[in-house]
Amino acid sequence: MRIRNFIFFGSGSKRIINHQLKNIMDQSFVIKDKKEASMKDFPLFSELADFDHEQIVFCSRPEVGLHAIIAIHDTTLGPALGGVRMWNYASEKEAIHDALRLARGMTYKAAISGLNLGGGKAVIIGDPQKDKNELLFRAFGRFVDGLAGRYITAEDVGMTEREMEWIFSETKYVTGIPKARGGSGDPSPVTAYGVYMGMKAAAQKAYGSDSLEGKRIGIQGAGSVATHLARLLRNENVEMFVTDIFEEKALNLARETGAKVIHPNKIYTQELEIFSPCALGGVVNDDTINHLACHIIAGGANNVLDREVRHGQMLKDLGILYAPDYVVNAGGVINVASELEGYNEQIAMEKASRIYDTTLEIFEYAEEHNITTNEASNILAEERIRSVGRLKTLYSSKSSLSNRKGEMYMRNRN
Numbered sequence: 288m289r290i291r292n293f294i295f296f297g298s299g300s301k302r303i304i305n306h307q308l309k310n311i312m313d314q315s316f317v318i319k320d321k322k323e324a325s326m327k328d329f330p331l332f333s334e335l336a337d338f339d340h341e342q343i344v345f346c347s348r349p350e351v352g353l354h355a356i357i358a359i360h361d362t363t364l365g366p367a368l369g370g371v372r373m374w375n376y377a378s379e380k381e382a383i384h385d386a387l388r389l390a391r392g393m394t395y396k397a398a399i400s401g402l403n404l405g406g407g408k409a410v411i412i413g414d415p416q417k418d419k420n421e422l423l424f425r426a427f428g429r430f431v432d433g434l435a436g437r438y439i440t441a442e443d444v445g446m447t448e449r450e451m452e453w454i455f456s457e458t459k460y461v462t463g464i465p466k467a468r469g470g471s472g473d474p475s476p477v478t479a480y481g482v483y484m485g486m487k488a489a490a491q492k493a494y495g496s497d498s499l500e501g502k503r504i505g506i507q508g509a510g511s512v513a514t515h516l517a518r519l520l521r522n523e524n525v526e527m528f529v530t531d532i533f534e535e536k537a538l539n540l541a542r543e544t545g546a547k548v549i550h551p552n553k554i555y556t557q558e559l560e561i562f563s564p565c566a567l568g569g570v571v572n573d574d575t576i577n578h579l580a581c582h583i584i585a586g587g588a589n590n591v592l593d594r595e596v597r598h599g600q601m602l603k604d605l606g607i608l609y610a611p612d613y614v615v616n617a618g619g620v621i622n623v624a625s626e627l628e629g630y631n632e633q634i635a636m637e638k639a640s641r642i643y644d645t646t647l648e649i650f651e652y653a654e655e656h657n658i659t660t661n662e663a664s665n666i667l668a669e670e671r672i673r674s675v676g677r678l679k680t681l682y683s684s685k686s687s688l689s690n691r692k693g694e695m696y697m698r699n700r701n
């Protein structure tokens with residue numbers, strides 16, 4: 288895929304922006320003229336190309352403390368949707384890398400979930416404990432608005448409802464706003480339901496039945512997703528184990544659902560049928576993988592595998608069935624995407640229930656081609672992007688396959 292765009296948005300004068308653009312144009316002519324020039328001389332473009340990105344936008348408004356990056360990975364299927372994260376990044380490079388990595392992940396998640404959405408992500412550089420103010424987020428909202436729907440934002444790490452409302456006051460290209468304001472509210476019940484369906488699909492593959500009755504299931508984390516997941520599992524008579532670095536949270540969840548509390552380090556060695564990471568990413572890594580005593584991994588956390596290729600292959604070799612994270616935790620994006628059509632919880636749940644079939648399809652594909660399940664889901668996601676992309680070369684009077692035009696919000700129509 289070709290790099291399509293590179294934009295600086297800033298508070299500086301137009302002259303400066305034009306100068307920067309002129310430099311970029313000049314550089315691209317230099318590349319054409321001097322074939323020997325290598326992309327290594329353009330590290331940012333090289334990184335964009337490595338991650339197959341379309342566009343990166345730098346948003347600068349120093350007087351209100353805004354330094355943000357919006358990464359748009361791929362819009363073949365529709366507008367790029369992905370949350371905005373506020374984080375105290377150690378360097379610009381780290382922030383750019385995070386935005387690019389996360390935006391790419393969103394493309395795959397939307398594609399495999401059958402959504403007509405592309406992948407994007409935004410990061411705001413700053414300390415979420417100290418650096419928040421209304422003007423910063425309203426300025427960010429204006430930058431999002433300037434993209435005219437190519438990027439749609441949502442809540443992510445470091446953000447709360449209050450900041451999302453500030454952004455919403457400047458742009459309609461926001462999802463996941465409170466139900467009272469016409470949005471979809473907290474996505475974690477739908478995320479948990481999707482994880483539950485993915486877990487059942489994995490049980491079907493591993494045991495020939497999707498009943499979870501009597502299965503030992505270990506949930507790492509006792510936060511929002513874990514709580515809703517544990518409530519669903521309680522109805523299936525499973526033997527449940529929960530853990531959290533805050534013991535009180537684990538104890539509360541255990542009291543409500545009848546689970547047993549275990550120490551955070553014990554979750555990796557506990558004999559289980561199903562391990563469900565619902566806390567952090569990177570928990571399947573060189574230190575933990577050989578201790579795992581489970582048959583299946585299916586959880587809500589993002590980036591469960593520390594190194595996707597290496598640890599995916601190791602799980603396959605160990606005979607542990609891995610339900611790819613971005614497939615089974617897609618309920619959250621399915622939920623916020625429903626806002627684009629006018630939010631209806633029942634429809635969002637129904638769409639999330641399809642995670643069952645998608646997960647099974649991935650397992651079958653992986654087995655048939657003797658590849659890891661994460662590789663299989665990547666291939667199937669890429670195949671959908673390619674085939675829908677080919678379809679879009681046909682002339683149509685409508686701008687979107689679903690006739691709803693990705694940039695429109697039902698809630699804003701009269």
Ligand SMILES: NC(=O)c1ccc[n+]([C@@H]2O[C@H](COP(=O)([O-])OP(=O)(O)OC[C@H]3O[C@@H](n4cnc5c(N)ncnc54)[C@H](O)[C@@H]3O)[C@@H](O)[C@H]2O)c1
Nearest residue numbers: 474475478508509510511512531532565566587588589619
């Ligand atoms: N909320 C959603 O709808 C959604 C959607 C997709 C993916 N996710 C992912 O799912 C995960 C959980 O999300 P959440 O909204 O429930 O977050 P949360 O913050 O409500 O819960 C996370 C919990 O994990 C605990 N924790 C952190 N480190 C731990 C450790 N080492 N061992 C045990 N517990 C630990 C925290 O104390 C916290 O209680 C995150 O990785 C998130 O990115 C969430």
